[in-house]
Amino acid sequence: MTERVIGIDAGGTMTKAALFDLAGNELACARRHNQMIFPVPGHTERDPERMWRAAAEAVAEVLASSGTAPADIAAVSVAGYGSGLYVVDAAGQPVRPGIVSTDSRGVPILAEWTASGAAARAAALIQQRIWPAQTTALLAWLARHEPETLQRTASVLFCKDFLRLRLCGDISTDPTDAAIAGLIDVTTSSYALGMFEELGLGAWLEKMPPIGPADEIVGTVSATAARATGLRPGTPVVRGAVDVTAAAIASGLHDASQLSIVAGTFSINSTLHPAPRLSTMPFLQSPYPIGNAFLATEGAATSASNLEWFCKTVLDGEAARAATRGLSIYDVCNTLVADGLGRDNDILFFPFLFGGPDGAPAGLLGLSAGHELGDVIRAIYEGIVFAHKHDIDILLSGPDAARPTSIRLAGGASRSKVWAQLFADALDLPVEIPAGTELGAQGVAIIAAAAIGAYPDLATAQQNMVRVGQRYEPRGERTAIYTRKHARYIATAGALGAAWAASERRVA
Secondary structure: OOOEEEEEEEOOOEEEEEEEEOOOOEEEEEEEEOOOEOOOOOOOEEOHHHHHHHHHHHHHHHHHHHOOOHHHEEEEEEEEOOOOEEEEOOOOOEOOOEEOOOOOOOHHHHHHHHHHOHHHHHHHHHOOOOOOOOHHHHHHHHHHHOHHHHHHOOEEEOHHHHHHHHHHOOOOEOHHHHHHOOOEEOOOOEEOHHHHHHOOOHHHHHHOOOEOOOOOEEEEOOHHHHHHHOOOOOOEEEEEEEHHHHHHHHOOOOOOOEEEEEEOOOEEEEEEEOOOOOOOOOOEEEEEOOOOEEEEEEEEOOOOHHHHHHHHHOOHHHHHHHHHOOOOHHHHHHHHHHHHOOOOOOOEEEOOOOOOHHHOOOEEEOOOOOOOHHHHHHHHHHHHHHHHHHHHHHHOOOOOOOOOOEEEEEEHHHHOHHHHHHHHHHHOOOEEEEOOOOHHHHHHHHHHHHHOOOOOOHHHHHHHHOOEEEEEOOOHHHHHHHHHHHHHHHHHHHHHHHHHHHHHHHHO
16 A cells, blocks of 8 residues: 545635655646636635535545555645635534635625724734734624624534545644634633624624644545545545644745745745744734744735736736747746846736725726737746745834844745746745645645654654755845835835825726
């Protein structure tokens, strides 16, 4: 018998399943698109059962494509996007569609909490800022606008937890998901009772799931799940972690000298700290399951999803032509950017298609008739890097901030050599790319390997199952260029946000 583990990762745009051996080698991967539902403007939702079917299909595909016998799977575990929520009744059936972390229905409620001071008081209790798609704001919105949902709900779950429910019937969560949801005191990994009282969420408290370690076996694959996935009934199921933490684990993040960046749907930038009470309140914070540390994160929906939108809506014809040559549109983009790096380029792209700071609009600024397509795509790459740098500058501010000396880069941007080099140049730090294509899935596969005893603990599993595939050194001459261009980006983004808001007031 050859022991292997499967990690499932349900992110913002794709649900993935990947197969790994116990040395951490990725043997097969399958992906399915997640269909977003937009019932009204500002609401982003997902059909939970459709997401489960996508995960099940992906698992079946990796077994078939790799020729792996179901008996060779030693365990399966799950990662998923953080915050949002999934609510189920006493029978484990969805009460309503799941809510995705790009949702903005909580904006008015957050504005009320901010004006009253409740947001600041609650943030101190959960050691991170409150934001519109955080579970706290969504629970308040549901209680106010869908009281029937509150009454029918037996358990509040998060993305990965719903998939694990379908795998083995377990209803629980782990500290990483509960923390990013804004529900716990991260120092104790227990529900922050004072926060529930402060924000008027007491009616939800009895519906919160039990919290347990990420690397705990919580059940086995049911007969129903086995038929859907091809897994063997009785295969151990491990609780898993939120995708931010899972990607950090698979990146090899283990001390404060490293900066973890995930460039995907969200700009996710994280560092490790020995204590959670930082002088600069982070956007997200959670216990880290390795080294008794805490993971502090700054981020926004300003990353590679902006390029994906551009490719799908503007470059659809180019994508079709690329396919006839056996290329993806992203291969074409990388080539165009690489070819244009020697040309002067003052174009600024603001990657705010899914929301910008202080209401700043998305767009391109500085175009002229002499520019080519490659110049525009280069500006998009750079604008996304600048958005990450903006978040990173906040993360690394304050006397108790980490002082990283290297970057571990994951997400779509990590698969582009030219883009990875831009990160190194703009951030003036070496960029290391972990081996493998699906780090969220790999992170929970590492967790699964530790849970079944393949390694004595999670830290040892990480040491043995993570390798660096490529490394990019910053180029001093390019760093100087990007330092100046980033300063212009920040100043212009602020001015655009102010001008946009002023124009809206005048129109109103």
